[in-house]
Amino acid sequence: MTCDVLPRLFLMARHRAALLKAADVRSSPVSAVGAKVRSTDCAVGLHRLMDKVLEELHTEPHRWLPTTAENELVELLDKSDAPDFPSAQSFYSLLAQRRFVLNIATSPAVLNVTLFDEVALRCGETCVLREPVSRSSLMRLILVPVDMRVALHGLLRAVLGVLESAGVKCWAIGGTLLGAMRHGSIIPWDDDVDLGVLAADEARLRAAFGFPRMDGVETDLLLEYVPMFGYKVYSRSLPPPSRDGSVTCMTYGYFIDIFILEELQGRVFFARNEAKRTWPNEWWYRDELFPLTRVPFLPTPSSSRQMLWLPVARSPLQHLQRHHGVTCMEEAVVPRELHGRLLSHSLHIPMTLLDDV
Structure with a gap:
């Protein structure tokens, strides 16, 4: 490559x-x-x-x-x-x-979830887990290791501190918001964190991290420009967990995605056109978003000593159901593709089977 x-x-x-x-x-x-x-x-x-x-x-x-x-x-x-x-x-x-060439396989191997006994095929397109996550041999291959989730949670804490000090209002979006409301933590198979920031705060966001400077600075956190949606934040002290391709997650290392949004006629949308096209249902009514509130957020469901208060929408349920489907609080879904990991089918997991992992 x-x-x-x-x-x-x-x-x-x-x-x-x-x-x-x-x-x-x-x-x-x-x-x-x-x-x-x-x-x-x-x-x-x-x-x-x-x-x-x-x-x-x-x-x-x-x-x-x-x-x-x-x-x-x-x-x-x-x-x-x-x-x-x-x-x-x-x-x-x-x-x-x-x-990240050393972390990316030339042709990522597809994990065939239908080969596992604990999985049932549903309508030919999706699969459903039939036993607790903690006992599933398939889920052991999919879950992000606990130490990596703890490290990602620590990166989130540091980024929130920088944004708060700079007066930049942010809130959890995407899978991070879903994890906060459904699990009280990072979703066990998620390997990044998603935050939203209004376009009105973009200049303060850039100044807070010294953008575009990356070289010759002493700060640990670095802001990268991403045309599709906004920015990524990396930490110098958190290199990718594998440089030999031996892990199937964290292909692109530890990072926080920051999406830039704008308000128009009572709704809040992604500011970048490509983001709007990619996630057409990821928008908020202003009244369901503001004023923001905070919820306790852990690195894993079983962790209790590393809790932080995560800013979220005032009324997130309607937005989550619009974006992830009406059953998103009762049934979790592992997507077919996530940052270089490929499954043969999307995997649905009833929340009754999602024990502390």
Whole structure:
């Protein structure tokens, strides 16, 4: 993968720079509207940043953290306007693949859940677990180890502290909100944390983590630009748990996803168009979201000494049922694909079988 990714990165950036130069010749010299940047300036910046990123990839082949140049390059790609070119998210994904190449199998093995006796097939498309999670040989292959969930919970605590100190309002979304309300903890097979932040607080968010700086700073927490939805937060002290591909979770290391949202006509939506398309049901009525409240949140259901108070929506149940289905509080679902893990079928788990794991 290393040999394939670098030339693709180079060609993508050079092609976009050429398109931007051509577009600038055809257009007037007036600046683009909003956050978009002038084509000529963008093309020059792309050439400079691409050279820097390629140099870093060659000189630090085993680096897993993003760099300042990568942050600047990906954001510039996202805010430029070149037609007929792969999205900034595609470019970002290639960079992530390059950084985590030692953790990503060329062809991830699919775990066939129908081969396990404790599983029953439902309607040919999904499978249902029939015995307690703690006794299931299949679930032992799917659950995120307790020590990894504890480490992820610690990262969340640190990020919440930074955001609170900076006056940035945030709340749990996605699987993290579902875990908080259904389990009181991280979902046992989930390997990241999802937070939402309003676009009005984005500048404070960036300043709190010193964005886009990654290099030559003493801080432990680093903010990475993600075109699709917002940002990721990494910790220097939490490298990926496996650099040899021997684990089936945490493929991309420990991180917190921060989604940028905006309010419009009484509803709160994802601010990025690609996020809206990917998760069309992930939105809130303003009155069901604000004012935020807090709930106790543990790393695992059986942990009691590491509790933190997690900010959540005022009335989350309606949102959860809209996004995850009306039975989401009675039956858990392990998706077929999650950060590099592949199952043959989605796996449904009645909550009566989900003991303390």
